[in-house]
Amino acid sequence: MTALLDLLTDKFGAYGPLYLVAGIVMALMLLAIPMIVQKREDPLDRLKQSARSHDAGRQKAKLRQATGKDKLEKYSNFLEPQNEDEFSAIQLKLLQAGYRTKNAVRVYYFFQFALGIGALIAGVAYAILKTQTGDPSTQDTMLAILIPGAVGYMAPKYWVTRRQAERQDAIVNGFPDSLDMLLVCIEAGQSLDQAILRVARELRAGFPELAEEFEIVSYELKAGKDRTQVMRDMAERCGVPDVNSFVTVLIQSQQFGTSIAEALRVYAGEMRDKRVMRAEEKANTLPTKMTLATMMLTVPPLLIILIGPSVYGIMTFMSMGGN
Numbered sequence: 134m135t136a137l138l139d140l141l142t143d144k145f146g147a148y149g150p151l152y153l154v155a156g157i158v159m160a161l162m163l164l165a166i167p168m169i170v171q172k173r174e175d176p177l178d179r180l181k182q183s184a185r186s187h188d189a190g191r192q193k194a195k196l197r198q199a200t201g202k203d204k205l206e207k208y209s210n211f212l213e214p215q216n217e218d219e220f221s222a223i224q225l226k227l228l229q230a231g232y233r234t235k236n237a238v239r240v241y242y243f244f245q246f247a248l249g250i251g252a253l254i255a256g257v258a259y260a261i262l263k264t265q266t267g268d269p270s271t272q273d274t275m276l277a278i279l280i281p282g283a284v285g286y287m288a289p290k291y292w293v294t295r296r297q298a299e300r301q302d303a304i305v306n307g308f309p310d311s312l313d314m315l316l317v318c319i320e321a322g323q324s325l326d327q328a329i330l331r332v333a334r335e336l337r338a339g340f341p342e343l344a345e346e347f348e349i350v351s352y353e354l355k356a357g358k359d360r361t362q363v364m365r366d367m368a369e370r371c372g373v374p375d376v377n378s379f380v381t382v383l384i385q386s387q388q389f390g391t392s393i394a395e396a397l398r399v400y401a402g403e404m405r406d407k408r409v410m411r412a413e414e415k416a417n418t419l420p421t422k423m424t425l426a427t428m429m430l431t432v433p434p435l436l437i438i439l440i441g442p443s444v445y446g447i448m449t450f451m452s453m454g455g456n
Contacts, residue, residue: 213239229372230296231342244289252285253278297372300342304373307340309408311347312379312401319394325383326354346371360387375404 213220220238227237234240256278263269263277311332318328333347346367353363361384368380379400386396 213242225369225372226293226297228370229300230293231300232293241289241293245286248288249282249286253282256281301371301373303340303342304346304371305375306408307336307343308373308375308379309401309404311336311340311343312397312404316394316397316401319397325393326351329354375407 223241224238227233227241232241259281260269260274260277264274269277314332314335315328318331319325323331329347330351333344333351336344336347349370350363350367353366354360364380364383368377382396382400383393385391386393
């Protein structure tokens with residue numbers, strides 16, 4: 134590497150390494166453009182034709198089926214992962230973050246590609262400007278180019294992860310109240326399907342994320358989908374342990390023929406106790422978090438108040454003795 138840098142410096146001057154980096158970036162962009170523009174035959178179309186007799190294969194093919202209005206469809210081979218496991222994993226993560234459209238995976242990878250390339254070009258421009266105004270080292274130039282590109286590429290992933298965590302926290306906070314409302318509706322004589330729809334309507338103002346999940350469950354039940362599969366899909370979309378346990382309780386109650394109201398009463402009580410324990414846990418960790426702030430904001434003023442007069446008296450006495 135040192136010999137290569139010396140050779141570039143001898144041939145092109147101090148800007149030799151920068152020219153090399155700019156050339157690599159331009160070459161990668163030129164290689165990527167034909168891959169984007171060229172529209173290849175979607176291998177999933179062949180997969181759909183060969184797996185038409187299998188329900189699972191048809192379902193996965195429909196997830197990738199275009200609506201005719203998606204402008205990114207012709208770039209699907211470039212933007213979407215071709216591995217089904219990877220595609221399912223990122224789709225589940227986007228579902229848990231609240232992005233439910235069919236082209237959500239495609240848009241996610243498009244933003245990663247666009248922000249990464251854009252930030253990389255901005256880094257090259259900044260490095261060129263910096264070389265015009267100063268004499269940066271090769272390491273500083275490489276960092277100025279690569280760091281923005283990496284940040285731009287990772288920004289969508291950070292955003293989706295943050296949205297996923299916020300949505301799961303909102304579901305956890307509203308879940309005990311939804312169980313209480315569900316229990317009241319069932320004890321009032323409504324069926325489970327009617328109770329779920331009523332809870333979804335009542336939760337819309339306070340907990341829209343949880344209300345949306347209950348609405349999806351209600352619509353799927355109206356469409357005739359199996360109730361066990363509907364509840365399992367809800368648990369998978371939420372990604373919250375409390376919802377997984379709730380779904381398990383309902384499925385077991387349905388399979389063994391026990392009272393749903395009694396099971397909900399016991400489980401709702403446990404969820405209320407669990408919410409109280411979470412609040413107590415946060416309250417117990419609060420003094421530890423406040424220790425540093427208390428020391429920084431309280432100790433220095435206290436020392437000034439206690440020691441300040443003595444220091445002032447000593448300085449006054451020394452100045453008088455000096456005179």
